[in-house]
Amino acid sequence: MSAIKRRSFLGAIALTPLMSFQSVWAQGTTLKISHQFPGGTIKEGDFRDRLCHMFAAEVDRRTKGGLKFKIYPGSSLMKTNAQFSAMRKGALDMSLLALSYAGGEVPEANIGLMPGLVTSYEQGYSWKNAEVGKELSRILLDKGIVVVSWIWQAGGVASRTKAIIDPADAKGMKIRGGSREMDLILKEAGAAVVTLPSNEIYAAMQTGAVDAALTSSTSLISFRLEEVSKSVTTGRSKAYWFMFEPLLISRAIFDNLSKEHQAAIMAAGADLEQFARQAAQQDDVAVAEIYKKAGANVVDLDDASVKKWQTIARATAWKDYAAKNANCANLLKLAEKLL
Structure with a gap:
């Protein structure tokens, strides 16, 4: 039994001792997404929280309910600085997190908030398919983290x-x-x-x-x-x-998913990158309007x-x-x- 399914199985048994084995498996898998930002809905609020809701809905659709998600905004599940380490250990499934918060644990992560190194959205988003992005993804994978969505702000x-x-x-x-x-x-x-x-x-x-x-x-x-x-x-x-603030998943969790579920996660994550870029650029403009009004x-x-x-x-x-x-x-x- 995989780590994810074992966790779901044991949790379900603890809650309902008489539940049959078959009914536990029928529930599918629910993954937890933690982030530090204010909560909202799929249509309103901080775009990073909205992206998590959009991601959850899209993967649910692609997997026909086989993968579901529970989103914990505002560091309500765990403190911000604990999330990266928890994902590495498989104690947290997913997070949308500023990569630089992991710099104390993984020094390479600090390139995600390196002053003067990225000076435009075009440049930042070009990283994903360039040598630097592939190498950063390799290093993070080696550290137990899979990059799902590339997000720059x-x-x-x-x-x-x-x-x-x-x-x-x-x-x-x-x-x-x-x-x-x-x-x-x-x-x-x-x-x-x-x-x-x-x-x-x-x-x-x-x-x-x-x-x-x-x-x-x-x-x-x-x-x-x-x-x-x-x-x-x-x-x-x-x-x-520019800040690299990707949607991430624990490799320990990802590796225990089926190939179909892995593909659904990565495809949905990639599809949301355009939304993230547009939303971030809209917020760049909105800042001026909001602060001027104040x-x-x-x-x-x-x-x-x-x-x-x-x-x-x-x-x-x-x-x-x-x-x-x-x-x-x-x-x-x-x-x-x-x-």
Whole structure:
């Protein structure tokens, strides 16, 4: 009996001791999808939660009910930073997660939030079929993770005070970066870095523990940061960082599925990438509208500003990342081919 079916079988027996063997199997398999973002529906809310609902419905349809899903938004199943490790162990089935959160456990993962390395959606989405994407997928597979949907998001900066456009603007401020590499460029710019997941930014800004925070456009909206911000730097025109935030499945779980169910998962995941890209770009624009309505100062980046951040990144974050191990050095080299 496979690990998944064994888990479903034992759970069902524990709940209803008299249930027959046949009726347990008739229920099919239900997988859990965990993420940190606000919950919604298949039609409304944070597009990352919507994508999970769309994925669940599509795989259910393709497998004729053989695979079903239960979605746990808002870190309601487990803490954000525990999800990657749990998937590696087979204790969590799936997650839509910023890959950089896994950087402490798998250093290679930090390439998913490397400042200055991805500067457009076209470039980011080209990774999947390029050498860098294939190598990253291989490394993650070796670590027990399967990439189901490639999702990239541009990011901005919400600030309680002044707008952060050039590196000089960050000096003396307490800023949440989101990854080791982002923290390195912020430190070089003279900021004091604060480490916390995006779903904790609001409280930190509200209390003054954080002056500003870098996060995706969608998170700038979903976590209502306009309520605690006086300025925002958007990613709608230019951006010096893009976040890789894929839909992932535990290899231990995936390998125990039938070939037909595996194919349904991967096909549905690929089909949703276009939706994710369009939704992310729409949020890049929506950020400006929402923050302006809230009375915040809205600014955009230009090529000169992006170049300043990229120059710092090359000398700090890129150098530090490449020195981690041979895999990191190779991934960086392959990614630079797409610049």
